[in-house]
Amino acid sequence: MGVVFRARDPRLGREVAVKVLREGLTGDGERLRRFEREARAAGALNHPSVLAVYDVGTDDGVPYVVSELLEGETLRERLSSGPLPPRKAVELAAQIAAGLAAAHERGIVHRDLKPENLFLTRDGRVKILDFGLAKLGRTEPTAAEAETLARETRPGAVMGTVGYMSPEQLRGQEADARSDIFALGLVLFEMLSGRAPFAAPTAADTLSAILHADPPELPAGGAVLPGLDRIVRRCLEKSPGERFQSSRDLGFALEAVQGGATALPAGAATAPARRSLAVLPFKDLARDAANAHLGIGLADATITELALVGSLLVRPTAAILRYRDQPVDPQEAARQLAVDAVVDGSFQRAGERLRVTVQLVAADGGPLWASKIDTTLDDLFRMQDEVSRRIAGALQVALTSGDERRLAATPRAAPAGGAYELYVKGKLSLFRGTLADVNEAIDCFERARDADPGFALAWAGLADAYVRMAFEHAPEGEFYERAQAMCDRALEIEPDLPEGRYLRGRLAWTPHAGFDHATALREATTALARHPGLNEARYLVGLVLFHVGLIEEAVREFEWVLERHPDDPYAHMHVPSCRLHQGRFVESLDLAETAARRAPTFWMSHVIALCQLRLGRLEEAARTLDRLSRQSPDYSEVHALGALIAALRGDLPRAREGIERTQRNRREFGHYHHAQYDMACTHAALGQPDEAVEQLRAAAGNGYPCHPFFAVDPLLDPLRGHGSFVRWMDELSAECEGYRKLWTGLVAGRGDL
Numbered sequence: 001m002g003v004v005f006r007a008r009d010p011r012l013g014r015e016v017a018v019k020v021l022r023e024g025l026t027g028d029g030e031r032l033r034r035f036e037r038e039a040r041a042a043g044a045l046n047h048p049s050v051l052a053v054y055d056v057g058t059d060d061g062v063p064y065v066v067s068e069l070l071e072g073e074t075l076r077e078r079l080s081s082g083p084l085p086p087r088k089a090v091e092l093a094a095q096i097a098a099g100l101a102a103a104h105e106r107g108i109v110h111r112d113l114k115p116e117n118l119f120l121t122r123d124g125r126v127k128i129l130d131f132g133l134a135k136l137g138r139t140e141p142t143a144a145e146a147e148t149l150a151r152e153t154r155p156g157a158v159m160g161t162v163g164y165m166s167p168e169q170l171r172g173q174e175a176d177a178r179s180d181i182f183a184l185g186l187v188l189f190e191m192l193s194g195r196a197p198f199a200a201p202t203a204a205d206t207l208s209a210i211l212h213a214d215p216p217e218l219p220a221g222g223a224v225l226p227g228l229d230r231i232v233r234r235c236l237e238k239s240p241g242e243r244f245q246s247s248r249d250l251g252f253a254l255e256a257v258q259g260g261a262t263a264l265p266a267g268a269a270t271a272p273a274r275r276s277l278a279v280l281p282f283k284d285l286a287r288d289a290a291n292a293h294l295g296i297g298l299a300d301a302t303i304t305e306l307a308l309v310g311s312l313l314v315r316p317t318a319a320i321l322r323y324r325d326q327p328v329d330p331q332e333a334a335r336q337l338a339v340d341a342v343v344d345g346s347f348q349r350a351g352e353r354l355r356v357t358v359q360l361v362a363a364d365g366g367p368l369w370a371s372k373i374d375t376t377l378d379d380l381f382r383m384q385d386e387v388s389r390r391i392a393g394a395l396q397v398a399l400t401s402g403d404e405r406r407l408a409a410t411p412r413a414a415p416a417g418g419a420y421e422l423y424v425k426g427k428l429s430l431f432r433g434t435l436a437d438v439n440e441a442i443d444c445f446e447r448a449r450d451a452d453p454g455f456a457l458a459w460a461g462l463a464d465a466y467v468r469m470a471f472e473h474a475p476e477g478e479f480y481e482r483a484q485a486m487c488d489r490a491l492e493i494e495p496d497l498p499e500g501r502y503l504r505g506r507l508a509w510t511p512h513a514g515f516d517h518a519t520a521l522r523e524a525t526t527a528l529a530r531h532p533g534l535n536e537a538r539y540l541v542g543l544v545l546f547h548v549g550l551i552e553e554a555v556r557e558f559e560w561v562l563e564r565h566p567d568d569p570y571a572h573m574h575v576p577s578c579r580l581h582q583g584r585f586v587e588s589l590d591l592a593e594t595a596a597r598r599a600p601t602f603w604m605s606h607v608i609a610l611c612q613l614r615l616g617r618l619e620e621a622a623r624t625l626d627r628l629s630r631q632s633p634d635y636s637e638v639h640a641l642g643a644l645i646a647a648l649r650g651d652l653p654r655a656r657e658g659i660e661r662t663q664r665n666r667r668e669f670g671h672y673h674h675a676q677y678d679m680a681c682t683h684a685a686l687g688q689p690d691e692a693v694e695q696l697r698a699a700a701g702n703g704y705p706c707h708p709f710f711a712v713d714p715l716l717d718p719l720r721g722h723g724s725f726v727r728w729m730d731e732l733s734a735e736c737e738g739y740r741k742l743w744t745g746l747v748a749g750r751g752d753l
Contacts, residue, residue, distance in 0.1 A: 183234025
């Protein structure tokens with residue numbers, strides 16, 4: 001339908017692909033509608049697994065689409081050489097599922113997914129192509145579109161399409177996201193086996209097989225990971241209601257098996273599958289409100305222990321908080337959380353004694369293991385170890401030497417005087433995170449400390465609460481000093497306490513301590529070596545990495561979190577920011593808007609405004625700023641952003657006024673360096689290079705030496721030829737290279753965490 005040319009974009013200095021409607025088809029209404037629909041669908045998406053569209057338009061009556069230039073081959077071309085290795089097939093399917101999830105969240109259904117429309121790039125990624133048959137939004141296709149679809153997918157016209165349609169499409173029923181999931185199941189089957197599951201000599205026979213036949217067995221033996229066949233068959237259910245209900249759920253299931261999807265030589269031992277697991281809040285059989293905290297506390301303790309096993313993918317406590325006050329069937333929870341199994345527990349309390357019942361339930365509802373344990377509130381540590389080892393055994397997970405080391409290091413002396421229960425209450429308050437909750441947590445941790453002054457976790461809890469008070473609420477108070485004292489005491493009692501090592505790193509990365517990036521990375525990495533599931537340490541690592549310019553490395557840390565908790569708001573907030581700092585402004589804006597719809601925050605709106613400015617959408621950025629200023633009128637970032645918008649409009653008085661307001665409203669929040677950077681951009685826009693470089697130096701010295709962003713940010717283009725800017729960028733590049741070498745060494749030391 002179209003002709004594709006290689007071209008060069010002189011403005012951005014990059015090679016692109018330009019697709020134009022083939023000569024003679026511009027007057028064909030059906031072809032033109034399909035071409036326009038493809039452009040609209042792909043242009044609405046910004047995802048690494050979807051072909052990126054940069055521009056659309058018409059030139060001399062000929063419509064065109066400008067997109068990224070891909071080098072590689074289609075999946076169809078690759079499959080001509082035979083099936084893919086299972087690990088690669090699962091990896092590609094997970095990427096496709098992620099791209100489809102992005103489309104489905106925008107209301108776009110592809111409806112023509114097949115190997116011809118999947119492109120494998122030279123760097124190993126997959127790109128979804130050709131949205132020409134896509135259904136856009138939530139609306140029905142027009143009569144003309146429906147006629148086009150019927151004509152272009154009739155038997156004999158596009159044979160490949162017939163073999164990749166869902167039963168409901170073949171019946172003329174409405175296609176939704178689950179139709180794409182069926183097609184992806186077909187593609188995954190073919191990647192694994194080298195043949196389409198329902199292929200037959202004629203189109204009629206193929207249609208009949210899709211409607212009525214069961215898919216054949218996948219290759220047996222070591223070539224296919226156990227559990228993968230179940231995923232493929234669920235995708236290929238005839239009824240949409242029996243399939244995965246979202247591409248995101250399918251992606252989680254694929255990620256759960258991805259670690260074990262590898263072919264082995266004949267006679268070799270089967271590699272252990274990576275199993276996914278969720279621990280539900282334990283139920284109080286007496287339904288006593290006074291014990292409400294224990295349900296989450298017992299689950300959190302079990303999650304903490306299970307997360308030490310590297311071959312288990314364990315949903316964090318934040319992911320199961322939704323079930324705290326509502327009963328849920330374990331099988332339904334397994335489906336919602338996209339895991340292989342769930343731990344379902346209950347307890348009865350009599351004074352300080354507990355009788356805990358724990359069962360491990362497979363996703364299909366089958367029991368895997370159950371036990372009753374009599375323990376006390378102060379002796380839960382030993383119970384955690386026993387339960388974790390039993391669960392690993394029931395899931396047939398082999399413990400590595402690293403797993404054994406971490407599990408053996410966990411047991412500690414039982415705290416006295418009810419200290420552990422008070423600690424659990426305080427930790428639950430920190431999960432909620434409001435100012436009132438932080439104060440409630442401080443009260444609980446203080447009581448736990450007083451009950452047992454040798455309980456290191458109580459001191460660490462206090463340090464954590466005071467860090468939050470200082471960083472988020474009152475930076476000019478004495479809370480940093482208090483947090484440091486509490487952290488030091490925790491590490492005196494237990495020098496290798498992961499929570500303590502993380503907090504030492506967190507306290508090093510504050511305005512109060514001068515943003516010691518190296519210490520923060522070392523301490524957080526040490527904490528993760530002992531406690532891989534300590535998400536606070538993972539957040540800190542990601543945050544520091546992108547501030548010092550190791551942006552893709554930061555994304556990998558946040559993706560690690562999202563793999564275990566797909567709804568994690570902190571990770572969803574920072575991935576768009578990372579993409580912004582890579583100069584990927586369209587992608588960042590799309591991710592930020594999606595995250596803002598999920599959980600509106602000041603920082604997501606801030607990232608949206610920054611992207612809008614760099615994309616030349618000045619008035620949209622001004623409207624975003626207006627909303628921000630109403631939400632947080634005294635934030636220095638609001639005033640700095642206002643100054644920048646005024647400068648870009650050429651309004652010198654308002655720009656100067658915005659800079660003055662920013663400096664007057666300075667507080668020692670950890671994010672003031674972003675306001676300093678915006679002031680530097682303001683000076684650059686006003687033609688004041690010396691003042692701009694001065695502010696850039698201040699921002700970098702105050703925790704923000706992000707050389708890669710400074711190198712690609714178009715708002716700094718007026719400085720590119722200025723001598724002091726060039727010299728300073730060279731200095732900053734050398735500093736960031738030092739952080740890269742440090743991180744390379746730390747990663748080598750932390751292994752597979």
